[in-house]
Amino acid sequence: MIDIQILRDNPERVRQGIALKKFNCDLDAILALDVERRQKVLESETLRAEQKVASQAMVALDKGTPEFQAKLEAMQALATRVKALEAETKAVEARWEALLLTIPNVPHASVPLGKDETENQVFKTWGNMDVISPHARPHFDIPNFEKWIDFARGVKVTGAGFPFYIGPMARLVRGLLNLFLDEAASNGYTEMLSPHLVNAASGTATGQLPDKEGQMYFANGDELYLIPTAEVPVTNFFRDEIFEEKDLPLKRCGYTPCFRREAGSWGAHVRGLNRLHQFDKVELVKWTHPDHSFAELESLREDAERILQKLELPYRVLLMCTKDIGFAHSKQYDLEVWAGGQKRWLEVSSCSNFTDFQARRAGIRFRPQAGGKVQPVHTLNGSALAIPRVLAAILENNVEADGRVKIPTILQPFFGGAYLE
């Protein structure tokens, strides 16, 4: 949620910030409603104060006396007005808040301007794409792929995009998760195992609602959403809580399956592991002091990058341009791994600073050490990493002539072998 004070004081700044993103909203309507709201609140509270004073005066009177009866009648009229006015105020506040929730975060000054994804900047590239094995081929074309990952039976049991991982492949996924979690722990992130379903309040706090309502699976009978990322339950862990400044930054990580409807996004380039409705991911989350959040974003990105380096997978880092960063995001890096078989970059991580946007919605604040008002923290998160595309890159880049897949050295103890065969 945007700071309403900034919107009031400097609507042009917000307007320009939003114009750089791919979202639309009617700021003028919100500002008009803001004026109306404050006026209604003032009227309501003034009348309410009047009622309280008058009501207090009645305490002194004996019930049933003519004076009491006379006052009572006047008070009834006042109560009717108070009630009507409060109902109006409540209605205006509800509309005001609903509109406010539709305003996206504004991009940080360091985010490059751009009209679409072609203007994302390559922030850095790591590893050598040219040394990829001559046997490299798309993961869905390697000899044992269908034996290891069963899409057909996934379709039978659930639907497209819900594969089974079989035997050594299942163990490889588990090994990757353990590697990722151990790596996060060694970087100071406390592991959490979270719920996989969340309520609407949680979805709203992190910004999935109302923005991405249609992208989440919804458990109708219980009004719960299947999480699209661990970001939602993990960030909401501290919803409506106040930290002491000395406790910041806080770092947590969590493995969860992620459920995404991906409505409307199917087409070319989604074969095999490239895009799934359910996938496994380890997510890093930070709660920081506002002054340090952008530095913390850099170290968060490095924490994610280090895993790809250890897996010896070539990758690049994109600094996302204004039009391509998400609704709640202030600044965002995407990590893309090189899939040498498909010869394309696959997004395996998105590391973002949400500044105070989620924290305002979620009511996550801190008490400054020097005293003064409590204020929102900054929240950040990043994948480290999403499994299927990392898996795809390992399969594609490391497949040998005989169809066996060489397991990266760092991963071997987690997998329990040197080859997937």
Added chain:
RNA sequence: GGAGAGGUGGCAGAGUGGCCGAAUGUGCCUGACUCGAAAUCAGGUGUACCGUAAGGUACCGAGGGUUCGAAUCCCUCCCUCUCCGCCA
């Protein structure tokens, strides 16, 4: 799922229609005493919104209702505990 009890400030806990944003205890902060600490004493100690300010308003699980007036009465929902049932 059934029956019962309950949800009040950081925590414990009183309050069953007005004198209650809320006793009391405890924790925490500040000061006094002390060489220092403990003990003791005194003061302070929630969040949000409206207002330039003075100040005002709201919040006793959530939402609605009754009433001149609701922490307190009524309704719905959520949650916790106890017992029973079911169950990995």
